Amino acid sequence: MPYKYLEEIAMADAAFEAWGATAEEMFVAAAEALMNVMVADLETIHQTAKLPIRLQSEDMEMLLYEFLQELIFYKDARQLLLRVHHLQVETQKGIARLEGELYGETLNPQKHDLVVDVKAVTFHRYRVEQTEKGWEATVVADV
Amino acid sequence: MTTFKAFNRISETIWEIPSSYKKGMRVPARIYATENLLQAMDDGVVEQVTNVATLPGIVHHALCMPDGHWGYGFPIGGVAAMDTRTGVISPGGIGFDVNCGMRLMLTSLTFEEVQPRLRELVDQLFKRVPAGVGGSGFVKLTHSTFRDVVEQGARWCVKNGMGWEEDLERTEEGGCIAGADASKVSQKAVERGFGQIGTLGSGNHYLEIQVVHPENIFDEKRAEAFGITLPRQVVVMFHCGSRGFGHQVASDYLASFLKVMEKKYGIAILDRELACTPFLSPEGQDYFKAMKCAINMSFANRQVIAHRIREVFSEVFKKDPADLGMHQVYDVSHNTAKLEKHQVKGELRELLVHRKGATRALGPGASELPEVYKDTGQPVILGGSMETGSYILSGVKEGDQTFFSTAHGSGRSMSRQQAKKKFRGKKLLADMEQRGIYIRAASLSGVAEEAGGAYKNIDDVVEATEKAHISRKVARMTPIGNVKG
Numbered sequence: 001m002p003y004k005y006l007e008e009i010a011m012a013d014a015a016f017e018a019w020g021a022t023a024e025e026m027f028v029a030a031a032e033a034l035m036n037v038m039v040a041d042l043e044t045i046h047q048t049a050k051l052p053i054r055l056q057s058e059d060m061e062m063l064l065y066e067f068l069q070e071l072i073f074y075k076d077a078r079q080l081l082l083r084v085h086h087l088q089v090e091t092q093k094g095i096a097r098l099e100g101e102l103y104g105e106t107l108n109p110q111k112h113d114l115v116v117d118v119k120a121v122t123f124h125r126y127r128v129e130q131t132e133k134g135w136e137a138t139v140v141a142d143v
Numbered sequence: 144m145t146t147f148k149a150f151n152r153i154s155e156t157i158w159e160i161p162s163s164y165k166k167g168m169r170v171p172a173r174i175y176a177t178e179n180l181l182q183a184m185d186d187g188v189v190e191q192v193t194n195v196a197t198l199p200g201i202v203h204h205a206l207c208m209p210d211g212h213w214g215y216g217f218p219i220g221g222v223a224a225m226d227t228r229t230g231v232i233s234p235g236g237i238g239f240d241v242n243c244g245m246r247l248m249l250t251s252l253t254f255e256e257v258q259p260r261l262r263e264l265v266d267q268l269f270k271r272v273p274a275g276v277g278g279s280g281f282v283k284l285t286h287s288t289f290r291d292v293v294e295q296g297a298r299w300c301v302k303n304g305m306g307w308e309e310d311l312e313r314t315e316e317g318g319c320i321a322g323a324d325a326s327k328v329s330q331k332a333v334e335r336g337f338g339q340i341g342t343l344g345s346g347n348h349y350l351e352i353q354v355v356h357p358e359n360i361f362d363e364k365r366a367e368a369f370g371i372t373l374p375r376q377v378v379v380m381f382h383c384g385s386r387g388f389g390h391q392v393a394s395d396y397l398a399s400f401l402k403v404m405e406k407k408y409g410i411a412i413l414d415r416e417l418a419c420t421p422f423l424s425p426e427g428q429d430y431f432k433a434m435k436c437a438i439n440m441s442f443a444n445r446q447v448i449a450h451r452i453r454e455v456f457s458e459v460f461k462k463d464p465a466d467l468g469m470h471q472v473y474d475v476s477h478n479t480a481k482l483e484k485h486q487v488k489g490e491l492r493e494l495l496v497h498r499k500g501a502t503r504a505l506g507p508g509a510s511e512l513p514e515v516y517k518d519t520g521q522p523v524i525l526g527g528s529m530e531t532g533s534y535i536l537s538g539v540k541e542g543d544q545t546f547f548s549t550a551h552g553s554g555r556s557m558s559r560q561q562a563k564k565k566f567r568g569k570k571l572l573a574d575m576e577q578r579g580i581y582i583r584a585a586s587l588s589g590v591a592e593e594a595g596g597a598y599k600n601i602d603d604v605v606e607a608t609e610k611a612h613i614s615r616k617v618a619r620m621t622p623i624g625n626v627k628g
Contacts, residue, residue: 007560011185011213012347014559038276040588062398069394075277076387077334107277114276115588116559117345117628119390120239123397123415124215142215142239142390143346143559 003033009125013143019136023089026135027067031084034068037141040113045081048105055098061128063096064137068121081107116143156611160193167197172205177607180209187213194413195223200230202487202494206545208501209607210554216416219500222548227493232427233419236497237480239393241434242441243384244476245524248449251468254354254375260459265581265624267455272350272448273342274628275585280341282447289337290325296439297446305450312513314474318442323435329395336388336440341447343383345589345628349529350381352624359619365537366618368519369472378620379452380533382526383444389437396430422495438479445474473522477502477551485546496546504538504549504614523614526552529627530595533620534605541612549614553601562597584627
């Protein structure tokens with residue numbers, strides 16, 4: 001589990017750190033951490049729907065922000081709980097791009113142990129960084 | 144809190160942090176709290192309320208109410224009034240859940256009459272008022288009708304048979320804030336919210352059946368004016384907001400403000416969650432109009448829920464809701480920014496008052512109040528944790544010191560992660576049932592996070608608001624049934 005929840009940052013909300021050897025791994029970890037705030041057991045999310053995803057932004061920091069916001073959007077707008085099937089992240093000529101596929105299923109309180117809605121990703125202590133070991137991010141989600 | 148000794152104690156419950164505390168503070172900051180509450184507050188409150196004091200155009204003081212705790216940008220419990228010409232508007236001063244608020248409804252039933260039907264009532268309410276993650280409601284709307292709803296608020300609901308005309312006059316802004324413009328709202332916000340009217344949401348959102356015991360009435364005259372007249376009278380209180388729609392409006396504009404704030408307007412801020420633009424700038428005005436749509440969505444959401452509550456009580460007791468005395472006491476927001484007129488140093492000025500986790504509390508005689516509350520002051524609804532109890536207060540004349548604002552609830556004292564480790568949902572439900580509180584919850588893990596032990600003592604918060612003369616106690620409500628998001 002390449003993420004951990006942080007207790008000291010957000011009293012009323014959910015904060016986590018996510019990491020990976022590559023930007024892609026870190027993006028997947030952050031997506032899992034975000035979904036895990038809402039769903040207690042991610043293994044209960046089965047693959048009944050697939051969804052392509054393509055985003056671009058000015059930098060990696062904003063790209064991750066928009067990526068996580070997409071997951072929140074689909075949860076409300078399409079009632080979909082989503083995980084990453086595969087994705088590719090790259091920065092070229094000052095533009096950060098993400099392309100890939102998400103999978104998941106319609107949320108079902110009988111099947112999924114739903115904990116709490118994430119309302120938004122915040123910029124509180126928000127950070128995306130390339131380190132010697134790879135990539136890491138700190139995210140505080142408003143619940 | 145470690146730093147409070149450096150504060151100037153203005154009175155027993157007012158602590159001032161001078162503008163010399165931090166570079167860039169334009170006004171002093173004031174925290175309203177008893178010494179005990181202040182000591183228990185996290186350091187984030189001081190950090191954030193003093194950051195707020197640096198925002199352009201802030202008037203008088205940056206304020207924090209007694210239930211204050213860490214938020215984003217502003218602390219929860221934060222109040223800031225901005226000059227409309229020189230000041231800014233900031234989504235961080237309103238919160239992601241725009242117009243998150245409380246509504247309180249009466250019944251003419253007593254505890255003895257409700258108790259035998261309690262399980263049935265709560266079970267029915269749980270079915271008819273969807274709660275929990277991503278919940279969608281029973282009001283089916285097209286995108287285009289939804290855009291009408293967000294411009295018309297609770298009025299749209301009443302026009303469409305979901306509510307009584309009198310509900311509107313007993314709702315802040317008459318249930319529809321003027322100037323909402325749906326063209327300023329993104330398609331994403333519409334898609335997130337159009338299926339969610341009439342839903343509670345999750346987290347600390349709930350719907351509660353409560354009893355007012357005679358020993359918990361502190362101001363008989365006002366309690367009577369608010370409709371609390373029977374011994375052990377049953378009332379219904381609920382807490383929710385603008386759902387995914389409001390969250391998306393806030394996120395959209397927060398991200399867009401970050402792009403222009405410094406580059407275009409030269410505003411430097413200490414925290415990205417304080418992103419803002421001049422109130423009168425095109426971006427500021429667009430956000431103000433979009434945010435008003437979220438205010439209206441929330442009024443509509445609570446109006447539909449009120450209608451469902453009347454339907455359920457009516458079905459269970461086989462009586463018309465009017466015969467069950469199901470009048471609304473009041474509906475009041477605790478996450479908004481609104482244009483209001485206030486006296487500042489003897490001068491009447493129009494100000495943009497941000498309240499984030501703070502409730503408007505108008506004193507007696509205020510022109511915005513309906514006739515029925517002109518003498519009493521505005522009803523203020525304070526939600527406590529699901530285990531402990533809630534309050535109805537009233538606004539007071541001396542409330543001008545906080546732009547007529549007071550606390551909004553009890554405020555957390557323990558993080559969600561800590562609460563989940565300490566409490567178990569199943570055991571909590573069983574314990575509460577033993578104590579006479581029947582709960583239906585969308586999520587057991589969610590229940591653990593909302594345990595009463597994870598919150599501050601609401602009695603202390605209320606006591607502080609009374610001592611500080613920003614609101615007064617009217618009655619305390621005890622929960623007996625709860626639908627938990």
